[in-house]
Amino acid sequence: MTAVISVQGLNKVYGSGFQALKNVDLDIQAGEIFALLGPNGAGKTTLISIICGIVNPSEGTVLADGHDIVKDYRAARSAIGLVPQELSTDAFETVWATVSFSRGLFGKPRNDAHIEKVLKSLSLWDKKDNKIITLSGGMKRRVMIAKALSHEPKILFLDEPTAGVDVELRREMWEMVRQLREQGVTIILTTHYIEEAEEMADRVGIINRGQIILVDDKARLMEKLGxxxxxxxxxxxxxxxxxxxxxxxxxxxxxxxxxxxxxxxxxxxxxxxxxxxxxxxxxxxxxxxxxxxSSLEDIFVDLVNSTASAQSGSAQ
CATH class of the missing domain: 3.30.70 (Alpha-Beta Plaits)
Structure with missing residues:
Protein backbone atom coordinates (compact mmCIF):
# COMPACT_ATOMS: atom_id res chain seq x y z
CA MET A 1 0.00 0.00 0.00
CA THR A 2 1.01 3.64 -0.55
CA ALA A 3 1.96 5.76 2.43
CA VAL A 4 -0.18 8.92 2.41
CA ILE A 5 1.78 10.24 5.42
CA SER A 6 5.47 9.51 5.86
CA VAL A 7 7.35 10.71 8.93
CA GLN A 8 11.12 10.22 9.09
CA GLY A 9 13.51 11.11 11.92
CA LEU A 10 11.12 13.62 13.47
CA ASN A 11 12.26 15.48 16.58
CA LYS A 12 10.69 18.37 18.45
CA VAL A 13 12.50 20.29 21.17
CA TYR A 14 10.74 23.31 22.66
CA GLY A 15 12.50 26.48 23.79
CA SER A 16 12.38 25.28 27.39
CA GLY A 17 14.55 22.31 26.40
CA PHE A 18 11.74 19.78 26.69
CA GLN A 19 11.93 17.15 23.94
CA ALA A 20 8.36 16.28 22.97
CA LEU A 21 9.25 13.94 20.09
CA LYS A 22 12.29 11.69 19.73
CA ASN A 23 13.29 10.26 16.34
CA VAL A 24 9.76 9.39 15.26
CA ASP A 25 9.42 7.23 12.13
CA LEU A 26 5.89 6.48 10.99
CA ASP A 27 4.12 5.58 7.74
CA ILE A 28 0.33 5.77 7.49
CA GLN A 29 -1.25 3.98 4.55
CA ALA A 30 -3.80 5.53 2.21
CA GLY A 31 -7.39 4.65 3.03
CA GLU A 32 -6.81 3.18 6.49
CA ILE A 33 -8.10 4.12 9.92
CA PHE A 34 -5.05 4.54 12.12
CA ALA A 35 -5.44 4.90 15.89
CA LEU A 36 -2.67 6.78 17.69
CA LEU A 37 -2.74 5.92 21.38
CA GLY A 38 -0.73 7.20 24.30
CA PRO A 39 -1.07 8.63 27.81
CA ASN A 40 -1.38 12.37 28.46
CA GLY A 41 1.82 14.17 27.50
CA ALA A 42 3.02 11.30 25.30
CA GLY A 43 3.42 13.52 22.20
CA LYS A 44 0.23 12.73 20.26
CA THR A 45 -0.94 16.31 19.80
CA THR A 46 2.58 17.55 19.06
CA LEU A 47 2.96 14.95 16.30
CA ILE A 48 -0.41 15.84 14.79
CA SER A 49 0.30 19.58 15.05
CA ILE A 50 3.58 19.19 13.16
CA ILE A 51 2.00 17.13 10.37
CA CYS A 52 -0.81 19.70 10.07
CA GLY A 53 1.62 22.62 9.92
CA ILE A 54 0.66 24.18 13.28
CA VAL A 55 3.99 23.46 15.03
CA ASN A 56 7.44 23.60 13.43
CA PRO A 57 9.63 20.47 13.66
CA SER A 58 13.14 20.68 15.09
CA GLU A 59 14.48 17.92 12.85
CA GLY A 60 13.20 15.37 10.36
CA THR A 61 10.92 15.29 7.34
CA VAL A 62 7.18 14.82 6.94
CA LEU A 63 5.36 14.12 3.67
CA ALA A 64 1.58 14.49 3.43
CA ASP A 65 0.06 13.12 0.24
CA GLY A 66 3.57 13.25 -1.23
CA HIS A 67 4.15 16.92 -0.33
CA ASP A 68 6.82 18.12 2.10
CA ILE A 69 5.02 19.97 4.91
CA VAL A 70 7.77 22.64 4.99
CA LYS A 71 8.88 23.01 1.37
CA ASP A 72 5.43 22.55 -0.17
CA TYR A 73 3.25 23.53 2.76
CA ARG A 74 0.28 24.85 0.78
CA ALA A 75 -0.27 21.58 -1.09
CA ALA A 76 0.37 19.54 2.06
CA ARG A 77 -2.13 21.49 4.16
CA SER A 78 -4.79 21.40 1.45
CA ALA A 79 -4.72 17.58 1.65
CA ILE A 80 -5.38 17.61 5.41
CA GLY A 81 -8.48 18.19 7.53
CA LEU A 82 -8.11 18.58 11.29
CA VAL A 83 -10.70 18.25 14.04
CA PRO A 84 -8.90 19.52 17.17
CA GLN A 85 -9.65 18.64 20.78
CA GLU A 86 -10.83 22.15 21.67
CA LEU A 87 -14.16 23.41 20.36
CA SER A 88 -13.82 26.80 18.68
CA THR A 89 -16.79 28.23 16.81
CA ASP A 90 -18.22 31.66 16.07
CA ALA A 91 -21.32 32.09 18.22
CA PHE A 92 -22.78 34.71 15.88
CA GLU A 93 -22.28 32.90 12.59
CA THR A 94 -24.48 30.31 10.90
CA VAL A 95 -23.30 26.75 10.45
CA TRP A 96 -23.52 27.13 6.68
CA ALA A 97 -21.43 30.30 6.67
CA THR A 98 -18.72 29.02 9.02
CA VAL A 99 -18.28 25.76 7.06
CA SER A 100 -18.30 27.58 3.71
CA PHE A 101 -15.72 30.05 5.06
CA SER A 102 -13.42 27.17 6.04
CA ARG A 103 -13.61 25.86 2.48
CA GLY A 104 -12.66 29.29 1.13
CA LEU A 105 -9.57 29.41 3.35
CA PHE A 106 -8.09 26.61 1.23
CA GLY A 107 -8.76 28.45 -2.02
CA LYS A 108 -11.54 26.08 -3.02
CA PRO A 109 -14.32 27.47 -5.25
CA ARG A 110 -17.84 27.75 -3.89
CA ASN A 111 -19.63 24.39 -3.87
CA ASP A 112 -23.02 24.55 -2.20
CA ALA A 113 -23.79 20.93 -3.09
CA HIS A 114 -20.73 19.68 -1.22
CA ILE A 115 -21.42 21.84 1.85
CA GLU A 116 -25.01 20.61 1.91
CA LYS A 117 -23.85 16.99 1.61
CA VAL A 118 -21.41 17.40 4.53
CA LEU A 119 -23.98 19.09 6.76
CA LYS A 120 -26.63 16.46 6.01
CA SER A 121 -24.18 13.64 6.75
CA LEU A 122 -23.57 15.17 10.19
CA SER A 123 -27.26 15.92 10.87
CA LEU A 124 -26.55 19.67 10.79
CA TRP A 125 -28.79 20.60 7.89
CA ASP A 126 -31.40 23.22 8.76
CA LYS A 127 -32.04 25.93 6.23
CA LYS A 128 -34.18 28.02 8.55
CA ASP A 129 -31.97 28.41 11.59
CA ASN A 130 -28.41 27.11 11.80
CA LYS A 131 -27.07 29.37 14.53
CA ILE A 132 -24.11 27.79 16.27
CA ILE A 133 -25.12 29.56 19.48
CA THR A 134 -28.10 27.16 19.77
CA LEU A 135 -26.02 24.00 19.42
CA SER A 136 -24.98 21.65 22.22
CA GLY A 137 -21.37 20.66 22.81
CA GLY A 138 -21.81 17.48 20.80
CA MET A 139 -23.37 19.37 17.88
CA LYS A 140 -20.55 21.91 17.98
CA ARG A 141 -18.13 19.02 17.60
CA ARG A 142 -20.05 17.98 14.50
CA VAL A 143 -19.59 21.51 13.15
CA MET A 144 -15.83 21.19 13.70
CA ILE A 145 -15.87 17.97 11.68
CA ALA A 146 -17.90 19.67 8.94
CA LYS A 147 -15.34 22.50 8.78
CA ALA A 148 -12.51 19.96 8.48
CA LEU A 149 -14.33 18.22 5.58
CA SER A 150 -15.34 21.39 3.77
CA HIS A 151 -12.34 21.43 1.43
CA GLU A 152 -12.54 17.69 0.59
CA PRO A 153 -9.28 16.55 2.23
CA LYS A 154 -7.66 13.18 1.54
CA ILE A 155 -6.44 12.95 5.15
CA LEU A 156 -8.54 13.60 8.25
CA PHE A 157 -7.13 13.97 11.76
CA LEU A 158 -9.61 13.42 14.59
CA ASP A 159 -8.01 14.49 17.89
CA GLU A 160 -10.24 13.10 20.67
CA PRO A 161 -13.35 13.50 18.46
CA THR A 162 -15.85 12.00 20.89
CA ALA A 163 -14.61 13.58 24.12
CA GLY A 164 -17.59 14.73 26.14
CA VAL A 165 -20.27 13.45 23.76
CA ASP A 166 -22.97 10.94 24.62
CA VAL A 167 -22.95 7.28 23.57
CA GLU A 168 -25.50 7.76 20.78
CA LEU A 169 -23.56 10.57 19.16
CA ARG A 170 -20.33 8.60 19.54
CA ARG A 171 -21.85 5.67 17.61
CA GLU A 172 -23.05 8.05 14.89
CA MET A 173 -19.54 9.49 14.56
CA TRP A 174 -18.07 6.00 14.26
CA GLU A 175 -20.45 5.30 11.39
CA MET A 176 -19.49 8.57 9.72
CA VAL A 177 -15.79 7.66 10.00
CA ARG A 178 -16.45 4.31 8.32
CA GLN A 179 -18.27 6.04 5.47
CA LEU A 180 -15.38 8.45 4.97
CA ARG A 181 -12.94 5.55 4.82
CA GLU A 182 -15.12 3.91 2.16
CA GLN A 183 -14.80 7.15 0.16
CA GLY A 184 -11.01 6.85 0.29
CA VAL A 185 -10.28 9.29 3.12
CA THR A 186 -7.43 8.29 5.43
CA ILE A 187 -8.42 8.71 9.10
CA ILE A 188 -5.94 9.29 11.93
CA LEU A 189 -7.67 9.01 15.28
CA THR A 190 -6.40 9.83 18.75
CA THR A 191 -8.57 8.80 21.65
CA HIS A 192 -8.62 7.96 25.34
CA TYR A 193 -11.55 5.63 24.72
CA ILE A 194 -9.63 2.45 24.01
CA GLU A 195 -12.82 0.67 22.90
CA GLU A 196 -13.08 3.32 20.18
CA ALA A 197 -9.74 2.25 18.72
CA GLU A 198 -10.64 -1.40 19.18
CA GLU A 199 -13.91 -0.83 17.31
CA MET A 200 -12.63 1.39 14.49
CA ALA A 201 -8.94 1.02 13.73
CA ASP A 202 -7.21 -1.03 11.05
CA ARG A 203 -3.81 -0.40 12.64
CA VAL A 204 -2.70 0.90 16.01
CA GLY A 205 0.32 2.98 16.95
CA ILE A 206 1.35 3.57 20.55
CA ILE A 207 3.44 6.58 21.53
CA ASN A 208 4.96 7.18 24.97
CA ARG A 209 7.37 9.87 26.15
CA GLY A 210 7.77 11.15 22.61
CA GLN A 211 8.70 7.79 21.06
CA ILE A 212 6.71 5.40 18.91
CA ILE A 213 6.95 2.12 20.80
CA LEU A 214 4.74 -0.02 18.58
CA VAL A 215 2.87 0.03 15.27
CA ASP A 216 0.94 -3.03 14.18
CA ASP A 217 -2.24 -4.34 12.64
CA LYS A 218 -4.91 -4.30 15.36
CA ALA A 219 -5.98 -7.91 14.93
CA ARG A 220 -2.40 -9.17 14.77
CA LEU A 221 -1.45 -7.09 17.79
CA MET A 222 -4.24 -8.56 19.88
CA GLU A 223 -3.40 -12.07 18.72
CA LYS A 224 0.33 -11.64 19.36
CA LEU A 225 0.22 -9.80 22.68
CA GLY A 226 -3.25 -10.59 23.93
CA SER A 294 -7.46 -9.46 26.99
CA SER A 295 -8.63 -6.23 25.39
CA LEU A 296 -6.69 -3.59 23.52
CA GLU A 297 -6.80 -1.55 26.72
CA ASP A 298 -5.01 -4.32 28.63
CA ILE A 299 -2.33 -4.49 25.93
CA PHE A 300 -1.96 -0.70 25.86
CA VAL A 301 -1.51 -0.42 29.63
CA ASP A 302 1.01 -3.27 29.72
CA LEU A 303 3.09 -1.77 26.89
CA VAL A 304 3.12 1.74 28.34
CA ASN A 305 4.02 0.48 31.82
CA SER A 306 6.77 -1.81 30.56
CA THR A 307 8.25 0.96 28.40
CA ALA A 308 8.15 3.46 31.26
CA SER A 309 9.91 0.95 33.53
CA ALA A 310 12.59 0.26 30.93
CA GLN A 311 13.19 3.98 30.32
CA SER A 312 13.38 4.68 34.06
CA GLY A 313 15.84 1.84 34.51
CA SER A 314 18.12 3.05 31.71
CA ALA A 315 18.08 6.60 33.14
CA GLN A 316 19.42 5.44 36.51
Missing part, protein backbone atom coordinates in the same frame (compact mmCIF):
# COMPACT_ATOMS: atom_id res chain seq x y z
CA UNK A 227 -3.64 -12.96 26.82
CA UNK A 228 -6.54 -15.09 27.96
CA UNK A 229 -7.78 -15.42 31.48
CA UNK A 230 -9.70 -18.29 32.97
CA UNK A 231 -11.74 -17.39 36.06
CA UNK A 232 -12.65 -20.32 38.31
CA UNK A 233 -15.61 -19.57 40.59
CA UNK A 234 -15.15 -21.60 43.77
CA UNK A 235 -17.89 -23.31 45.78
CA UNK A 236 -16.19 -22.27 49.04
CA UNK A 237 -13.77 -19.39 49.65
CA UNK A 238 -10.05 -19.98 50.16
CA UNK A 239 -7.91 -17.95 52.54
CA UNK A 240 -4.80 -18.68 50.45
CA UNK A 241 -3.68 -20.80 47.51
CA UNK A 242 -2.35 -24.23 48.46
CA UNK A 243 1.31 -24.90 47.77
CA UNK A 244 0.67 -26.97 44.64
CA UNK A 245 -1.22 -24.03 43.07
CA UNK A 246 1.06 -21.24 44.22
CA UNK A 247 2.52 -20.06 40.89
CA UNK A 248 2.82 -16.71 39.13
CA UNK A 249 0.08 -17.12 36.52
CA UNK A 250 -2.60 -17.94 39.10
CA UNK A 251 -4.11 -15.39 41.49
CA UNK A 252 -6.72 -15.63 44.21
CA UNK A 253 -9.41 -12.92 44.34
CA UNK A 254 -9.61 -10.70 47.42
CA UNK A 255 -12.78 -12.39 48.66
CA UNK A 256 -11.31 -15.88 48.10
CA UNK A 257 -14.21 -17.01 45.92
CA UNK A 258 -12.36 -17.01 42.59
CA UNK A 259 -9.05 -17.96 41.06
CA UNK A 260 -7.81 -16.17 37.92
CA UNK A 261 -5.46 -18.10 35.65
CA UNK A 262 -3.63 -16.17 32.89
CA UNK A 263 -2.36 -18.12 29.89
CA UNK A 264 -1.23 -17.82 26.29
CA UNK A 265 -3.89 -19.29 24.02
CA UNK A 266 -1.34 -19.66 21.19
CA UNK A 267 0.71 -22.20 23.15
CA UNK A 268 0.20 -25.90 22.37
CA UNK A 269 -0.47 -26.55 26.05
CA UNK A 270 -2.45 -23.91 27.93
CA UNK A 271 -2.06 -25.59 31.32
CA UNK A 272 -5.81 -25.57 31.97
CA UNK A 273 -6.08 -29.35 32.15
CA UNK A 274 -3.24 -29.47 34.68
CA UNK A 275 -4.89 -26.73 36.74
CA UNK A 276 -8.21 -28.58 36.88
CA UNK A 277 -6.43 -31.81 37.83
CA UNK A 278 -4.67 -30.04 40.72
CA UNK A 279 -7.99 -28.61 41.90
CA UNK A 280 -9.35 -32.14 42.02
CA UNK A 281 -6.25 -33.39 43.88
CA UNK A 282 -6.72 -30.64 46.48
CA UNK A 283 -10.46 -31.41 46.80
CA UNK A 284 -11.29 -27.84 45.74
CA UNK A 285 -14.75 -27.66 44.22
CA UNK A 286 -15.75 -25.02 41.70
CA UNK A 287 -19.14 -23.83 40.42
CA UNK A 288 -18.28 -22.16 37.13
CA UNK A 289 -15.54 -21.44 34.61
CA UNK A 290 -15.32 -18.24 32.58
CA UNK A 291 -12.65 -17.20 30.05
CA UNK A 292 -11.96 -13.82 28.48
CA UNK A 293 -9.52 -12.45 25.90
Missing amino acids: RKQLTVQLAEPLSALPGSLNYESLELSDDGYAMVYTYDANQESTGIAELLRKLSDEDIEFKDLHSRQ
Whole structure:
Protein backbone atom coordinates (compact mmCIF):
# COMPACT_ATOMS: atom_id res chain seq x y z
CA MET A 1 0.00 0.00 0.00
CA THR A 2 1.01 3.64 -0.55
CA ALA A 3 1.96 5.76 2.43
CA VAL A 4 -0.18 8.92 2.41
CA ILE A 5 1.78 10.24 5.42
CA SER A 6 5.47 9.51 5.86
CA VAL A 7 7.35 10.71 8.93
CA GLN A 8 11.12 10.22 9.09
CA GLY A 9 13.51 11.11 11.92
CA LEU A 10 11.12 13.62 13.47
CA ASN A 11 12.26 15.48 16.58
CA LYS A 12 10.69 18.37 18.45
CA VAL A 13 12.50 20.29 21.17
CA TYR A 14 10.74 23.31 22.66
CA GLY A 15 12.50 26.48 23.79
CA SER A 16 12.38 25.28 27.39
CA GLY A 17 14.55 22.31 26.40
CA PHE A 18 11.74 19.78 26.69
CA GLN A 19 11.93 17.15 23.94
CA ALA A 20 8.36 16.28 22.97
CA LEU A 21 9.25 13.94 20.09
CA LYS A 22 12.29 11.69 19.73
CA ASN A 23 13.29 10.26 16.34
CA VAL A 24 9.76 9.39 15.26
CA ASP A 25 9.42 7.23 12.13
CA LEU A 26 5.89 6.48 10.99
CA ASP A 27 4.12 5.58 7.74
CA ILE A 28 0.33 5.77 7.49
CA GLN A 29 -1.25 3.98 4.55
CA ALA A 30 -3.80 5.53 2.21
CA GLY A 31 -7.39 4.65 3.03
CA GLU A 32 -6.81 3.18 6.49
CA ILE A 33 -8.10 4.12 9.92
CA PHE A 34 -5.05 4.54 12.12
CA ALA A 35 -5.44 4.90 15.89
CA LEU A 36 -2.67 6.78 17.69
CA LEU A 37 -2.74 5.92 21.38
CA GLY A 38 -0.73 7.20 24.30
CA PRO A 39 -1.07 8.63 27.81
CA ASN A 40 -1.38 12.37 28.46
CA GLY A 41 1.82 14.17 27.50
CA ALA A 42 3.02 11.30 25.30
CA GLY A 43 3.42 13.52 22.20
CA LYS A 44 0.23 12.73 20.26
CA THR A 45 -0.94 16.31 19.80
CA THR A 46 2.58 17.55 19.06
CA LEU A 47 2.96 14.95 16.30
CA ILE A 48 -0.41 15.84 14.79
CA SER A 49 0.30 19.58 15.05
CA ILE A 50 3.58 19.19 13.16
CA ILE A 51 2.00 17.13 10.37
CA CYS A 52 -0.81 19.70 10.07
CA GLY A 53 1.62 22.62 9.92
CA ILE A 54 0.66 24.18 13.28
CA VAL A 55 3.99 23.46 15.03
CA ASN A 56 7.44 23.60 13.43
CA PRO A 57 9.63 20.47 13.66
CA SER A 58 13.14 20.68 15.09
CA GLU A 59 14.48 17.92 12.85
CA GLY A 60 13.20 15.37 10.36
CA THR A 61 10.92 15.29 7.34
CA VAL A 62 7.18 14.82 6.94
CA LEU A 63 5.36 14.12 3.67
CA ALA A 64 1.58 14.49 3.43
CA ASP A 65 0.06 13.12 0.24
CA GLY A 66 3.57 13.25 -1.23
CA HIS A 67 4.15 16.92 -0.33
CA ASP A 68 6.82 18.12 2.10
CA ILE A 69 5.02 19.97 4.91
CA VAL A 70 7.77 22.64 4.99
CA LYS A 71 8.88 23.01 1.37
CA ASP A 72 5.43 22.55 -0.17
CA TYR A 73 3.25 23.53 2.76
CA ARG A 74 0.28 24.85 0.78
CA ALA A 75 -0.27 21.58 -1.09
CA ALA A 76 0.37 19.54 2.06
CA ARG A 77 -2.13 21.49 4.16
CA SER A 78 -4.79 21.40 1.45
CA ALA A 79 -4.72 17.58 1.65
CA ILE A 80 -5.38 17.61 5.41
CA GLY A 81 -8.48 18.19 7.53
CA LEU A 82 -8.11 18.58 11.29
CA VAL A 83 -10.70 18.25 14.04
CA PRO A 84 -8.90 19.52 17.17
CA GLN A 85 -9.65 18.64 20.78
CA GLU A 86 -10.83 22.15 21.67
CA LEU A 87 -14.16 23.41 20.36
CA SER A 88 -13.82 26.80 18.68
CA THR A 89 -16.79 28.23 16.81
CA ASP A 90 -18.22 31.66 16.07
CA ALA A 91 -21.32 32.09 18.22
CA PHE A 92 -22.78 34.71 15.88
CA GLU A 93 -22.28 32.90 12.59
CA THR A 94 -24.48 30.31 10.90
CA VAL A 95 -23.30 26.75 10.45
CA TRP A 96 -23.52 27.13 6.68
CA ALA A 97 -21.43 30.30 6.67
CA THR A 98 -18.72 29.02 9.02
CA VAL A 99 -18.28 25.76 7.06
CA SER A 100 -18.30 27.58 3.71
CA PHE A 101 -15.72 30.05 5.06
CA SER A 102 -13.42 27.17 6.04
CA ARG A 103 -13.61 25.86 2.48
CA GLY A 104 -12.66 29.29 1.13
CA LEU A 105 -9.57 29.41 3.35
CA PHE A 106 -8.09 26.61 1.23
CA GLY A 107 -8.76 28.45 -2.02
CA LYS A 108 -11.54 26.08 -3.02
CA PRO A 109 -14.32 27.47 -5.25
CA ARG A 110 -17.84 27.75 -3.89
CA ASN A 111 -19.63 24.39 -3.87
CA ASP A 112 -23.02 24.55 -2.20
CA ALA A 113 -23.79 20.93 -3.09
CA HIS A 114 -20.73 19.68 -1.22
CA ILE A 115 -21.42 21.84 1.85
CA GLU A 116 -25.01 20.61 1.91
CA LYS A 117 -23.85 16.99 1.61
CA VAL A 118 -21.41 17.40 4.53
CA LEU A 119 -23.98 19.09 6.76
CA LYS A 120 -26.63 16.46 6.01
CA SER A 121 -24.18 13.64 6.75
CA LEU A 122 -23.57 15.17 10.19
CA SER A 123 -27.26 15.92 10.87
CA LEU A 124 -26.55 19.67 10.79
CA TRP A 125 -28.79 20.60 7.89
CA ASP A 126 -31.40 23.22 8.76
CA LYS A 127 -32.04 25.93 6.23
CA LYS A 128 -34.18 28.02 8.55
CA ASP A 129 -31.97 28.41 11.59
CA ASN A 130 -28.41 27.11 11.80
CA LYS A 131 -27.07 29.37 14.53
CA ILE A 132 -24.11 27.79 16.27
CA ILE A 133 -25.12 29.56 19.48
CA THR A 134 -28.10 27.16 19.77
CA LEU A 135 -26.02 24.00 19.42
CA SER A 136 -24.98 21.65 22.22
CA GLY A 137 -21.37 20.66 22.81
CA GLY A 138 -21.81 17.48 20.80
CA MET A 139 -23.37 19.37 17.88
CA LYS A 140 -20.55 21.91 17.98
CA ARG A 141 -18.13 19.02 17.60
CA ARG A 142 -20.05 17.98 14.50
CA VAL A 143 -19.59 21.51 13.15
CA MET A 144 -15.83 21.19 13.70
CA ILE A 145 -15.87 17.97 11.68
CA ALA A 146 -17.90 19.67 8.94
CA LYS A 147 -15.34 22.50 8.78
CA ALA A 148 -12.51 19.96 8.48
CA LEU A 149 -14.33 18.22 5.58
CA SER A 150 -15.34 21.39 3.77
CA HIS A 151 -12.34 21.43 1.43
CA GLU A 152 -12.54 17.69 0.59
CA PRO A 153 -9.28 16.55 2.23
CA LYS A 154 -7.66 13.18 1.54
CA ILE A 155 -6.44 12.95 5.15
CA LEU A 156 -8.54 13.60 8.25
CA PHE A 157 -7.13 13.97 11.76
CA LEU A 158 -9.61 13.42 14.59
CA ASP A 159 -8.01 14.49 17.89
CA GLU A 160 -10.24 13.10 20.67
CA PRO A 161 -13.35 13.50 18.46
CA THR A 162 -15.85 12.00 20.89
CA ALA A 163 -14.61 13.58 24.12
CA GLY A 164 -17.59 14.73 26.14
CA VAL A 165 -20.27 13.45 23.76
CA ASP A 166 -22.97 10.94 24.62
CA VAL A 167 -22.95 7.28 23.57
CA GLU A 168 -25.50 7.76 20.78
CA LEU A 169 -23.56 10.57 19.16
CA ARG A 170 -20.33 8.60 19.54
CA ARG A 171 -21.85 5.67 17.61
CA GLU A 172 -23.05 8.05 14.89
CA MET A 173 -19.54 9.49 14.56
CA TRP A 174 -18.07 6.00 14.26
CA GLU A 175 -20.45 5.30 11.39
CA MET A 176 -19.49 8.57 9.72
CA VAL A 177 -15.79 7.66 10.00
CA ARG A 178 -16.45 4.31 8.32
CA GLN A 179 -18.27 6.04 5.47
CA LEU A 180 -15.38 8.45 4.97
CA ARG A 181 -12.94 5.55 4.82
CA GLU A 182 -15.12 3.91 2.16
CA GLN A 183 -14.80 7.15 0.16
CA GLY A 184 -11.01 6.85 0.29
CA VAL A 185 -10.28 9.29 3.12
CA THR A 186 -7.43 8.29 5.43
CA ILE A 187 -8.42 8.71 9.10
CA ILE A 188 -5.94 9.29 11.93
CA LEU A 189 -7.67 9.01 15.28
CA THR A 190 -6.40 9.83 18.75
CA THR A 191 -8.57 8.80 21.65
CA HIS A 192 -8.62 7.96 25.34
CA TYR A 193 -11.55 5.63 24.72
CA ILE A 194 -9.63 2.45 24.01
CA GLU A 195 -12.82 0.67 22.90
CA GLU A 196 -13.08 3.32 20.18
CA ALA A 197 -9.74 2.25 18.72
CA GLU A 198 -10.64 -1.40 19.18
CA GLU A 199 -13.91 -0.83 17.31
CA MET A 200 -12.63 1.39 14.49
CA ALA A 201 -8.94 1.02 13.73
CA ASP A 202 -7.21 -1.03 11.05
CA ARG A 203 -3.81 -0.40 12.64
CA VAL A 204 -2.70 0.90 16.01
CA GLY A 205 0.32 2.98 16.95
CA ILE A 206 1.35 3.57 20.55
CA ILE A 207 3.44 6.58 21.53
CA ASN A 208 4.96 7.18 24.97
CA ARG A 209 7.37 9.87 26.15
CA GLY A 210 7.77 11.15 22.61
CA GLN A 211 8.70 7.79 21.06
CA ILE A 212 6.71 5.40 18.91
CA ILE A 213 6.95 2.12 20.80
CA LEU A 214 4.74 -0.02 18.58
CA VAL A 215 2.87 0.03 15.27
CA ASP A 216 0.94 -3.03 14.18
CA ASP A 217 -2.24 -4.34 12.64
CA LYS A 218 -4.91 -4.30 15.36
CA ALA A 219 -5.98 -7.91 14.93
CA ARG A 220 -2.40 -9.17 14.77
CA LEU A 221 -1.45 -7.09 17.79
CA MET A 222 -4.24 -8.56 19.88
CA GLU A 223 -3.40 -12.07 18.72
CA LYS A 224 0.33 -11.64 19.36
CA LEU A 225 0.22 -9.80 22.68
CA GLY A 226 -3.25 -10.59 23.93
CA ARG A 227 -3.64 -12.96 26.82
CA LYS A 228 -6.54 -15.09 27.96
CA GLN A 229 -7.78 -15.42 31.48
CA LEU A 230 -9.70 -18.29 32.97
CA THR A 231 -11.74 -17.39 36.06
CA VAL A 232 -12.65 -20.32 38.31
CA GLN A 233 -15.61 -19.57 40.59
CA LEU A 234 -15.15 -21.60 43.77
CA ALA A 235 -17.89 -23.31 45.78
CA GLU A 236 -16.19 -22.27 49.04
CA PRO A 237 -13.77 -19.39 49.65
CA LEU A 238 -10.05 -19.98 50.16
CA SER A 239 -7.91 -17.95 52.54
CA ALA A 240 -4.80 -18.68 50.45
CA LEU A 241 -3.68 -20.80 47.51
CA PRO A 242 -2.35 -24.23 48.46
CA GLY A 243 1.31 -24.90 47.77
CA SER A 244 0.67 -26.97 44.64
CA LEU A 245 -1.22 -24.03 43.07
CA ASN A 246 1.06 -21.24 44.22
CA TYR A 247 2.52 -20.06 40.89
CA GLU A 248 2.82 -16.71 39.13
CA SER A 249 0.08 -17.12 36.52
CA LEU A 250 -2.60 -17.94 39.10
CA GLU A 251 -4.11 -15.39 41.49
CA LEU A 252 -6.72 -15.63 44.21
CA SER A 253 -9.41 -12.92 44.34
CA ASP A 254 -9.61 -10.70 47.42
CA ASP A 255 -12.78 -12.39 48.66
CA GLY A 256 -11.31 -15.88 48.10
CA TYR A 257 -14.21 -17.01 45.92
CA ALA A 258 -12.36 -17.01 42.59
CA MET A 259 -9.05 -17.96 41.06
CA VAL A 260 -7.81 -16.17 37.92
CA TYR A 261 -5.46 -18.10 35.65
CA THR A 262 -3.63 -16.17 32.89
CA TYR A 263 -2.36 -18.12 29.89
CA ASP A 264 -1.23 -17.82 26.29
CA ALA A 265 -3.89 -19.29 24.02
CA ASN A 266 -1.34 -19.66 21.19
CA GLN A 267 0.71 -22.20 23.15
CA GLU A 268 0.20 -25.90 22.37
CA SER A 269 -0.47 -26.55 26.05
CA THR A 270 -2.45 -23.91 27.93
CA GLY A 271 -2.06 -25.59 31.32
CA ILE A 272 -5.81 -25.57 31.97
CA ALA A 273 -6.08 -29.35 32.15
CA GLU A 274 -3.24 -29.47 34.68
CA LEU A 275 -4.89 -26.73 36.74
CA LEU A 276 -8.21 -28.58 36.88
CA ARG A 277 -6.43 -31.81 37.83
CA LYS A 278 -4.67 -30.04 40.72
CA LEU A 279 -7.99 -28.61 41.90
CA SER A 280 -9.35 -32.14 42.02
CA ASP A 281 -6.25 -33.39 43.88
CA GLU A 282 -6.72 -30.64 46.48
CA ASP A 283 -10.46 -31.41 46.80
CA ILE A 284 -11.29 -27.84 45.74
CA GLU A 285 -14.75 -27.66 44.22
CA PHE A 286 -15.75 -25.02 41.70
CA LYS A 287 -19.14 -23.83 40.42
CA ASP A 288 -18.28 -22.16 37.13
CA LEU A 289 -15.54 -21.44 34.61
CA HIS A 290 -15.32 -18.24 32.58
CA SER A 291 -12.65 -17.20 30.05
CA ARG A 292 -11.96 -13.82 28.48
CA GLN A 293 -9.52 -12.45 25.90
CA SER A 294 -7.46 -9.46 26.99
CA SER A 295 -8.63 -6.23 25.39
CA LEU A 296 -6.69 -3.59 23.52
CA GLU A 297 -6.80 -1.55 26.72
CA ASP A 298 -5.01 -4.32 28.63
CA ILE A 299 -2.33 -4.49 25.93
CA PHE A 300 -1.96 -0.70 25.86
CA VAL A 301 -1.51 -0.42 29.63
CA ASP A 302 1.01 -3.27 29.72
CA LEU A 303 3.09 -1.77 26.89
CA VAL A 304 3.12 1.74 28.34
CA ASN A 305 4.02 0.48 31.82
CA SER A 306 6.77 -1.81 30.56
CA THR A 307 8.25 0.96 28.40
CA ALA A 308 8.15 3.46 31.26
CA SER A 309 9.91 0.95 33.53
CA ALA A 310 12.59 0.26 30.93
CA GLN A 311 13.19 3.98 30.32
CA SER A 312 13.38 4.68 34.06
CA GLY A 313 15.84 1.84 34.51
CA SER A 314 18.12 3.05 31.71
CA ALA A 315 18.08 6.60 33.14
CA GLN A 316 19.42 5.44 36.51
